[in-house]
Amino acid sequence: MADFYVVATPIGNLEDVTFRAIGILSSVDVILCEDTRVTMRLLQRYNINTPLLSYHARSGAAKTTAILSLIKSGKTLALVSDAGTPTISDPGSELVSAIRGTFPDMKIVPIAGASAVAAALSASGLPSSDFLFLGFLPHKKGRETLFKEITASKRTVVFYESVHRAIKTLTRLSELLSDKRKVVVARELTKVFEELVVGSATEVLAKFTAHPDTVKGEFVIMVGSEK
Ligand code: SAM
Helix, strand or coil: CCCEEEECECCCCCCCCCHHHHHHHHHCCEEEECCHHHHHHHHHHCCCCCCEEECCCCCCHHHHHHHHHHHHCCCCEEECCCCECCCCCCCCHHHHHHHHHHCCCCCEEEECCCCHHHHHHHCCCCCCCCEEEEEECCCCCCHHHHHHHHHHCCCEEEEEECCCCHHHHHHHHHHHCCCCCCEEEEECCCCCCCEEEEECHHHHHHHHHHCHHHCCCCEEEEECCCC
């Protein structure tokens, strides 16, 4: 039985992809991807002509069944997401679980590469030997509980944030965190407007409030531990 590949792709800069990922994406029969237009840009950059099949957060059980049938018929598949490592705050874990359940002997192979959480932490200067990753904070229910958890955390805390909520989140952090706690916001990593903003929550908030033109793109927010 062929292997199933879970392939990390760039988080911005299209050169941040491994030789192995390019080899796998070129050689499989089908690539499962979230948005075919996004993945097409990567494939065109590396002259890859592999057919795409969409698999995203709203793909239901029928899509999973269709994918399992493809595997059964002997096709080799790779799963990618729009950016970074599939299944990390992205779709895919249910599919991987279904594949493992249906084909227990099948090898599921991670093709390691970029992920925003690792890239952000690596340049943050915050202690990273262990950390708490929260993915996206919930919009309503449970949000305040997580803010309390972040405030009390003895570990560095990392989470993803959308541009629409970044200011609101930094405002809440500035209300809860002492000025001794370090906050790092990593924005647009590996892209033209990449920046890392470091300071207390109040200082980081003040920077973005003073420069609203920089409240754009993709954000990772990191909070140093309470020690
Ligand atoms: N699976 C992806 C990974 O491994 O990084 C994460 C997917 S999640 C749907 C998208 C979120 O990741 C964005 O909202 C942002 O918080 C973060 N992200 C992705 N690319 C980024 C970048 N270039 N710079 C900063 N944050 C990024």
